[in-house]
Amino acid sequence: MQPLYIVKIGGNIIDDEKKLSSFLKAFAVIEDKKILVHGGGKLATKLAGKMKVEQKLIDGRRITDAETLKIVTMVYAGYVNKNIVAQLQRFACNAMGLCGVDGDLILAHKRKHPAIDFGYVGDVDAVNVPLLKNLLEQNLSVVFAPITHDMSGQLLNTNADTIAQELAKAMSSEYEVKLIYSFEKAGVLLDADDESTLINKINPAYYRQLKAEEKIFAGMIPKLDNAFAALNSGVNEVIIGKAENLVALIAGTSGTTITNE
Amino acid sequence: MQPLYIVKIGGNIIDDEKKLSSFLKAFAVIEDKKILVHGGGKLATKLAGKMKVEQKLIDGRRITDAETLKIVTMVYAGYVNKNIVAQLQRFACNAMGLCGVDGDLILAHKRKHPAIDFGYVGDVDAVNVPLLKNLLEQNLSVVFAPITHDMSGQLLNTNADTIAQELAKAMSSEYEVKLIYSFEKAGVLLDADDESTLINKINPAYYRQLKAEEKIFAGMIPKLDNAFAALNSGVNEVIIGKAENLVALIAGTSGTTITNE
Numbered sequence: 001m002q003p004l005y006i007v008k009i010g011g012n013i014i015d016d017e018k019k020l021s022s023f024l025k026a027f028a029v030i031e032d033k034k035i036l037v038h039g040g041g042k043l044a045t046k047l048a049g050k051m052k053v054e055q056k057l058i059d060g061r062r063i064t065d066a067e068t069l070k071i072v073t074m075v076y077a078g079y080v081n082k083n084i085v086a087q088l089q090r091f092a093c094n095a096m097g098l099c100g101v102d103g104d105l106i107l108a109h110k111r112k113h114p115a116i117d118f119g120y121v122g123d124v125d126a127v128n129v130p131l132l133k134n135l136l137e138q139n140l141s142v143v144f145a146p147i148t149h150d151m152s153g154q155l156l157n158t159n160a161d162t163i164a165q166e167l168a169k170a171m172s173s174e175y176e177v178k179l180i181y182s183f184e185k186a187g188v189l190l191d192a193d194d195e196s197t198l199i200n201k202i203n204p205a206y207y208r209q210l211k212a213e214e215k216i217f218a219g220m221i222p223k224l225d226n227a228f229a230a231l232n233s234g235v236n237e238v239i240i241g242k243a244e245n246l247v248a249l250i251a252g253t254s255g256t257t258i259t260n261e
Numbered sequence: 262m263q264p265l266y267i268v269k270i271g272g273n274i275i276d277d278e279k280k281l282s283s284f285l286k287a288f289a290v291i292e293d294k295k296i297l298v299h300g301g302g303k304l305a306t307k308l309a310g311k312m313k314v315e316q317k318l319i320d321g322r323r324i325t326d327a328e329t330l331k332i333v334t335m336v337y338a339g340y341v342n343k344n345i346v347a348q349l350q351r352f353a354c355n356a357m358g359l360c361g362v363d364g365d366l367i368l369a370h371k372r373k374h375p376a377i378d379f380g381y382v383g384d385v386d387a388v389n390v391p392l393l394k395n396l397l398e399q400n401l402s403v404v405f406a407p408i409t410h411d412m413s414g415q416l417l418n419t420n421a422d423t424i425a426q427e428l429a430k431a432m433s434s435e436y437e438v439k440l441i442y443s444f445e446k447a448g449v450l451l452d453a454d455d456e457s458t459l460i461n462k463i464n465p466a467y468y469r470q471l472k473a474e475e476k477i478f479a480g481m482i483p484k485l486d487n488a489f490a491a492l493n494s495g496v497n498e499v500i501i502g503k504a505e506n507l508v509a510l511i512a513g514t515s516g517t518t519i520t521n522e
Contacts, residue, residue: 047312050311050312050313051308051311051312052311070340073339073340073343073344074308074335074336074339074340075335075339076339077338077339077342077343078334078335078336078337078338078339078340078342079331079334079335079339081338081339082334082338082360082362082363082408082416083334083416085362085363085410086362086410086414086415086416087414089362089365089410089412089414090412090413090414094364094365095363095364096359096363096364097359097360097362097363098357098358098359098363099343099358101343101346101347101350101358102343102346102356102357102358102359103355103356103357103401104350104355131399131401134399138392138395140364140392147343149346149347149350151350151351152351153347153348153350153351154347155343155344155347
């Protein structure tokens with residue numbers, strides 16, 4: 001199977017014009033098939049402020065009411081998505097900006113929760129693998145905004161990390177998928193404040209040891225659990241590291257590689 | 262050649278939830294290949310008001326400064342586009358929402374004008390016919406927001422009527438294109454205030470006669486000139502009429518058909 005890179009770009013890069021441009025320049029030159037997944041950084045919050053739409057958080061999680069859904073649809077699927085695509089075109093990468101409703105690429109359902117009403121938040125049910133494959137085979141690089149739909153006319157807000165993971169799992173039936181989470185940190189660190197403590201490679205045995213010795217930052221555990229879940233669903237490799245180092249992340253010389261081997 | 266319907270939907274329908282829904286239901290059941298082109302109605306102006314971005318008009322034409330471009334990108338390519346696609350999915354029409362930057366579908370350049378700086382307004386240079394054809398052949402219905410790009414990373418605001426016409430001209434090399442402008446009027450009227458004076462069919466000879474006898478509403482002349490220009494560039498038929506009557510417009514039993522025959 002041929003390789004497919006699925007790259008999730010962190011919000012801090014989207015908020016920084018220079019960093020974003022240099023990241024996209026690096027993404028554009030990846031010769032293999034590739035998908036970029038983005039959120040909206042602080043732009044959605046800023047726009048909500050200007051429009052005087054109050055942002056509701058429960059347990060640190062944003063509640064997507066109707067007005068917030070409107071804002072994230074505008075910012076993620078409109079402004080951020082089309083500007084990223086325009087820059088990729090400039091860097092000679094033929095990109096196409098889409099979200100889950102387009103071509104029914106990502107079907108979801110409104111989250112059901114016994115205690116919290118998250119509003120218009122979608123949990124993913126299915127990825128339209130044949131259509132996505134067809135687009136990639138035409139040498140299009142697909143840029144995903146984290147909006148999905150439920151086939152009843154309702155758009156839904158879905159976490160961008162989740163979108164990247166669901167795409168990676170689904171596409172692993174057709175490609176050797178490498179899932180890259182690029183963010184502001186160098187990767188998984190033994191000491192969260194010291195980049196020299198970067199762990200280059202984590203396999204299941206080492207992960208068990210790190211957890212047993214309580215050497216891993218608690219906030220990192222859900223991310224790593226998700227990474228191993230992706231590997232167990234057919235994803236080839238998960239790489240976590242700095243967006244600025246995208247070329248090195250792909251080469252395997254930067255960041256943390258999570259693998260079953 | 263097989264038929265392709267390119268339907269431009271007027272702003273007044275986008276502003277009316279019920280009318281939009283019933284229009285999309287009719288669009289969804291068109292069995293032939295189809296493209297929908299939309300603008301943003303009054304939503305962009307409303308959002309600009311909320312964000313306190315002043316709308317500049319010169320000779321009645323909107324100037325697209327950087328902030329206005331941001332707003333139209335959010336409203337047209339984000340909110341309106343994705344909500345139309347969600348509704349079409351609900352009506353079992355597999356739609357894909359795109360704008361000109363996606364897959365380099367519509368390349369444009371920033372308008373040069375000796376006296377007026379229109380800002381980030383794009384005049385169309387080229388349509389990516391092979392990619393658009395490929396999407397249509399996968400039974401996707403393409404929904405276009407009127408945003409283009411110039412291949413240097415710049416998004417541009419382009420008139421939706423122009424987008425529809427340029428798509429129609431370009432796609433006529435591959436399809437028997439029927440271009441439908443759906444708006445609030447019944448079609449071309451002899452008396453603008455009396456729908457019973459609807460002209461069912463206009464060909465070049467009749468158009469010359471109507472103009473010579475000054476029987477045609479002056480505001481209609483640029484639209485008709487454009488329609489004949491489209492016919493002379495290979496478009497099969499241009500139909501102008503009420504959005505509510507989409508099924509009848511397609512059947513040729515409503516609206517005005519402009520034809521070379």
